[in-house]
Amino acid sequence: MEGYGPAEIEKLLPAFRAGEAGEAKPPTPEQDLLGGPATTPENYTLQLSQAQAASPVHQDATHAPPFLIMHGTGDTMVPETQSVALHSQLVHLGRQSTLILIEGFGHGFLNPGNVTELGPGVRLDNGRLEREPHTGFTAQQSPENPFELEGLAADHEMIKQFFNLHLG
Structure with missing residues (x-):
């Protein structure tokens, strides 16, 4: 399970400017x-x-376990392209991966708690997955992926079913 994390850190570094x-x-x-x-x-x-x-x-992810990657399309801290890149690399290597892009969710939606700011103008979506479990999402899955998404919402129950499938 991976949620809205950086996957290509070098692409997130600001450009160097002398002075x-x-x-x-x-x-x-x-x-x-x-x-x-x-x-x-x-x-x-x-x-x-x-x-x-x-x-x-x-x-080297040639022996990586199955991945469930969740990312919000409204994340301004870590762009969704980071999770798309991770999913694409896992699929390229023949690993099982499910990518869930949740419409409009920002960074931190998996977090519980009440911390909503990291600084001026930087807000987290803490608790949003719990509050809005039926928000629309799109999914991409690797070929021959046994994780069935039909009828699931992008919520904690989806995460639980993913772990039940892969961990028993």
Whole structure:
């Protein structure tokens, strides 16, 4: 089970701009992961390399277990293209993968709790999956995938059925 996570971290890094290192612009989560904003073009090149090495899409997934990937189409923190890339890579490697794109949901919809902000203008959709279990979704599945979606809503029951199928 994977929910709205970065899969190609290098594509989420902001472009390097000379002279910005000393500015008071807050670092992105991806920059934080890699030690902060790049201070030189060489440091930026190194960060891109480290981001690629840390990205799930670039890992050896030839023996990966079945995946259920859920992502909201309204996610402004991690674009849905990140989950699409992970799903595509898993399918390319012949692994079982189900991608669920939930209409309009933002980042954090799987989270319980009441934390709704990460900073100015950054809001989470905490608890939304629980509150709106019948929101429309689209699905993509790998060939010969035994996980049956017919009649399911994109909700916690779907997740439970996925785990029941694969874990017993």
